[in-house]
Amino acid sequence: MESIDTKKEQKIVATSIVVGMMLYLSKFLRPYFGSNDFVLFILGFLPNFGLAFAIPFIYASNRIRLNKSLEHFVISCIGTFLLMILNEIRDKYQPDRVFDWYDIYASFFGVVFSLFVFNKILKNNSFK
Numbered sequence: 001m002e003s004i005d006t007k008k009e010q011k012i013v014a015t016s017i018v019v020g021m022m023l024y025l026s027k028f029l030r031p032y033f034g035s036n037d038f039v040l041f042i043l044g045f046l047p048n049f050g051l052a053f054a055i056p057f058i059y060a061s062n063r064i065r066l067n068k069s070l071e072h073f074v075i076s077c078i079g080t081f082l083l084m085i086l087n088e089i090r091d092k093y094q095p096d097r098v099f100d101w102y103d104i105y106a107s108f109f110g111v112v113f114s115l116f117v118f119n120k121i122l123k124n125n126s127f128k
Contacts, residue, residue: 006064012121013061016114020054023047045106048084052110053117055080060122073118077111084111 027047033039059076063069084107092099 023050
């Protein structure tokens, strides 16, 4: 039987993943704001922020499901950031794609925010 803490952890992780994916999906709103440069600027880096925020929690979700500790959450954040950088570098060499430093910055802040949420909310719970 699962403990109350595990159910709470699962809800926090699931909510974090959903929020991150919703931020990522904001990229599909770009065509509706073609005339507003400020909104386009925000929608330009918001998907990277959301994905970088969500991916470490996908790792956490799997660890909680397997009833294992989350001792390597920081490593999953570093791996996520490196993959996001590689994805952005790939855009530089792919036709119809654009390399953007703001996307790398957004990825960095997304990972930092996931670490913040992990440390402030999840780490306070007792892990196995």
